[in-house]
Amino acid sequence: MHSRCLGFQRVTTSCCGKAGHGTSKNRIGNRGEDKVLQVPIGTVIHLQEGEIPSQVENESPKDLDPWELPGSLVEDPALEENLGAHQETMPESVEVDTEEASVTRHLGIPVEDCFEDSDEEIDQIRYNVAELTQQGQRIIIARGGEGGLGNVCGTRYVRGSKFAKSVIRQTSLKSMEGDAEDEEDERSSIKAGSLGSESVLILELKSIADVGLVGLPNAGKSTLLGALSRAKPRVGHYAFTTLRPNLGNVNYDDFSMTVADIPGLIKGAHQNRGLGHNFLRHIERTKVLAYVVDLASGLDGCRGVTPWQQLRDLVMELEFHEEGLSDRSSLIVANKIDEDGAEERLKELERRVKGVRIFPVCAVLEEGVAELKDGLKMLVDGDGEGSERLKLENICVD
Numbered sequence: 001m002h003s004r005c006l007g008f009q010r011v012t013t014s015c016c017g018k019a020g021h022g023t024s025k026n027r028i029g030n031r032g033e034d035k036v037l038q039v040p041i042g043t044v045i046h047l048q049e050g051e052i053p054s055q056v057e058n059e060s061p062k063d064l065d066p067w068e069l070p071g072s073l074v075e076d077p078a079l080e081e082n083l084g085a086h087q088e089t090m091p092e093s094v095e096v097d098t099e100e101a102s103v104t105r106h107l108g109i110p111v112e113d114c115f116e117d118s119d120e121e122i123d124q125i126r127y128n129v130a131e132l133t134q135q136g137q138r139i140i141i142a143r144g145g146e147g148g149l150g151n152v153c154g155t156r157y158v159r160g161s162k163f164a165k166s167v168i169r170q171t172s173l174k175s176m177e178g179d180a181e182d183e184e185d186e187r188s189s190i191k192a193g194s195l196g197s198e199s200v201l202i203l204e205l206k207s208i209a210d211v212g213l214v215g216l217p218n219a220g221k222s223t224l225l226g227a228l229s230r231a232k233p234r235v236g237h238y239a240f241t242t243l244r245p246n247l248g249n250v251n252y253d254d255f256s257m258t259v260a261d262i263p264g265l266i267k268g269a270h271q272n273r274g275l276g277h278n279f280l281r282h283i284e285r286t287k288v289l290a291y292v293v294d295l296a297s298g299l300d301g302c303r304g305v306t307p308w309q310q311l312r313d314l315v316m317e318l319e320f321h322e323e324g325l326s327d328r329s330s331l332i333v334a335n336k337i338d339e340d341g342a343e344e345r346l347k348e349l350e351r352r353v354k355g356v357r358i359f360p361v362c363a364v365l366e367e368g369v370a371e372l373k374d375g376l377k378m379l380v381d382g383d384g385e386g387s388e389r390l391k392l393e394n395i396c397v398d
């Protein structure tokens with residue numbers, strides 16, 4: 001498992017067949033190469049236009065042609081051009097939205113908000129047509145066009161020369177228009193390959209983590225991620241320090257797990273309060289949830305709500321985002337145990353919340369972190385069946 005930058009990216013692609021070679025009579029040009037998409041694990045494909053001609057295939061990366069390595073769609077355009085010149089192909093229409101940075105800033109926003117398309121175009125998007133969730137998976141997103149025909153007369157053009165290419169292009173244009181004169185020209189000119197299939201895709205990268213840290217703002221999630229792993233997320237004594245998910249790797253000798261620190265949730269996030277709750281899509285595939293609560297919240301006249309109320313709000317927001325999202329192996333991290341009055345709060349928390357294990361932790365001093373790691377490992381290692389889930393009916397707030 002690993003992480004990459006998260007966001008949306010639009011890809012338009014097609015691939016033409018190669019021109020027929022003019023060296024021998026009616027020699028057929030090669031079919032255009034299929035466009036294979038290989039992207040980071042966790043990519044979801046939404047289809048805006050066209051069809052995808054294949055299903056996701058599982059293939060070991062070792063079996064791949066080195067020329068089909070991931071990112072072939074976003075490689076250097078100059079390289080693409082050179083390759084095209086050698087292969088006598090028509091120019092390929094491979095466009096990738098290069099404004100990835102600006103798109104990434106839209107993280108947590110639904111796909112339709114990321115592009116300036118009309119409502120009608122957005123309505124046509126077919127969501128989740130494919131997901132690439134395992135190492136080495138690939139999918140053909142456009143078939144190459146059929147190869148063109150060669151002809152003896154074509155030999156008078158020097159292969160690869162500018163003039164020959166312009167003839168190929170002109171002939172191809174004619175063939176696309178279905179010009180009747182084509183029939184007659186067949187014996188005297190080279191026929192370019194036909195256009196390949198075309199599709200417009202929107203790629204969405206969802207992080208895949210083993211553990212998702214969920215909690216209200218300021219509960220100490222980012223501090224905890226720093227204590228669990230080598231990640232160094234930003235920490236602040238104010239709410240909403242974290243604006244996009246952070247990921248960290250927790251390593252054991254023979255085991256490693258990925259932990260995602262999710263921006264703080266507040267009651268009413270599903271109605272777009274705070275940062276909203278769309279970034280919760282990044283934990284849709286996490287195996288384990290760690291609810292991080294601030295034991296000191298609301299103590300000594302400070303602002304905030306009790307830990308049990310925090311838990312209730314969190315479970316409700318998860319369920320509002322997606323029914324059943326809270327139905328997975330869970331534990332509670334009772335953070336800030338070092339604060340005055342936190343020990344008593346912990347005891348009350350244990351009385352009020354049943355069904356899941358509670359780990360008292362001081363994330364800043366890294367106390368209780370080793371026990372928490374073991375608890376997380378057990379849940380991540382387990383098959384999830386019969387393990388502990390936090391249920392609303394097991395949280396007593398009155």
Ligand SMILES: Nc1nc2c(ncn2[C@@H]2O[C@H](COP(=O)(O)OP(=O)(O)OP(=O)(O)O)[C@@H](O)[C@H]2O)c(=O)[nH]1
Nearest residue numbers: 217218219220221222223236237240241242264363
């Ligand atoms: N006393 C005490 N303070 C802590 C502890 N853990 C975190 N804090 C403090 O709590 C504040 C919030 O910490 P963050 O890690 O940024 O909290 P967060 O949950 O990531 O907050 P958001 O990103 O806003 O959701 C910071 O001032 C931390 O230093 C702890 O164990 N004890």
Ligand SMILES: [Mg+2]
Nearest residue numbers: 221222241242
């Ligand atoms: Mg944070």
